[in-house]
Amino acid sequence: MVQQPGNSGPANGGVEQPGNSNPSRGLVRQPDGTNDEIDLLLMCSDNRSEKAANLKRAFAENLPVGLYIDSKLCTSSQSELKAIIEKKTFTLDDAKRLCPSVLPAVGKWAHVAIAIDDVVYKSVGGVITVLYARNEDEKPANEAADALCDKRSSPLVVHVASDILNPLPIALSSIEDGVLFDLLGLKNNHEPVKISWFTNDEYRMLALPDARGEVHSIDQLFGNATIGPDGLFADNGYAALAKYDGKSADGMFQLAEPDGRIDRDDPIYSKLRLWADKNRDGIGQRSELINLRRAKIAFIDLEYSNDYSEMDKHGNITMMKSVVGYLDGSLDLIFDLWFAFEFGGGK
Known part of the structure; x- marks a missing residue:
């Protein structure tokens, strides 16, 4: 389950371009049900152009990440991303409907933990990486940051x-x-x-x-x-x-x-x-x-x-x-x- 408080993010749908100095604050639900605060800095595109890294900075206060999201999540436009966020909860089927390129789950349902330094979700019994927001902007960006997301x-x-x-x-x-x-x-x-x-x-x-x-x-x-x-x-x-x-x-x-x-x-x-x-x-x-x-x-x-x-x-x-x-x-x-x-x- 992904959730966003109503007015915590910017007006553009909770996403900012790289370079903004304000990282998002996220919340990860550990397998035992406890919560640890983490820094969720980047949302990355699963469809980056060949000319640019196409990163967007997540800007959502208290972004909970549930245990049953074990696929990359993406969306074909920023407006759809905004719709997902404002919907407050969504299922994997919703993600697939909004984004046909969402990758299928790998292995069993993932129990999610996060490594702050890697900006990568780790899993037990499955695979999950960072949340992905499709971004077709081809403006030049920091390709080293692109690698950071991957x-x-x-x-x-x-x-x-x-x-x-x-x-x-x-x-x-x-x-x-x-x-x-x-x-x-x-x-x-x-x-x-x-x-x-x-x-x-x-x-x-x-x-x-x-x-x-x-x-x-x-x-x-x-x-x-x-x-x-x-x-x-x-x-x-x-x-x-x-x-x-x-x-x-x-x-x-x-x-x-x-x-x-x-x-x-x-x-x-x-x-x-x-x-x-x-x-x-x-x-x-x-x-x-x-x-x-x-x-x-x-x-x-x-x-x-x-x-x-x-x-x-x-x-x-x-x-x-x-x-x-x-x-x-x-x-x-x-x-x-x-x-x-x-x-x-x-x-």
Whole structure:
């Protein structure tokens, strides 16, 4: 349940643009029913433009967050956001009706707690992030603040194993025992962040190495913070890779109709690599990269399913599953891995 006292917010529907010095005061209902006051600083868009962060500052006194909101909440306009707030209570079905892009619940109903420093809701038995207000304003904004709201960012990951029928589960370290990596690219001025890291090489990131044949940042991978050949970010790793479907190797010229897959007919195919960071230094050396032909991968299917999502104990989310096809006709998994991360600790 979300609730707002009648006249505590500004006249624009309880939302202010970034830069206002007055943070909102929120209230979080803990699983045991007790209440702790917290600072709820930001409401973030689930549909940020490729040109801007599109943040809005929440400005609601005593914003209670109930235990049964376990999906991102969004709305297609500020007026609808205002309607939700003034309604004082609403259900998940109301949110879905007002905002078709609301994400489905993950796992069991979430018992909600909040981490003030992260501006991210944490959950037990489910997934919940910050409250989202759709904002289609494309004015420039602080993209580092954009990353603050997300607190997760993705690259595409491919499962590579000799025993496809009995794969090892993906195993990631804690963030504390992970690596520093430039996961956010230009969204964070190429400052590295601390993320969990792979503890076996059965899962490898899909890479497009730089001119030196190496991987140093998300711009050599495929994720939501990858700058594509069009100079824009993508919504996810598949969208970043799809910018090369039917195009020249540099992604600048359309050579054929996109067919929803990357295969040997696409010039980018020969340039793609799979990366396993064997020395755990957060840098993809040539010796750690193999091409798709050597990996015996014939194609990558760009059509993914949103029906599956799983969060590990470190806050990393595996979602948007699709398949890669091998030369022998067998299939294996590819997915977007949304790493949780921590700022600070530059190289």
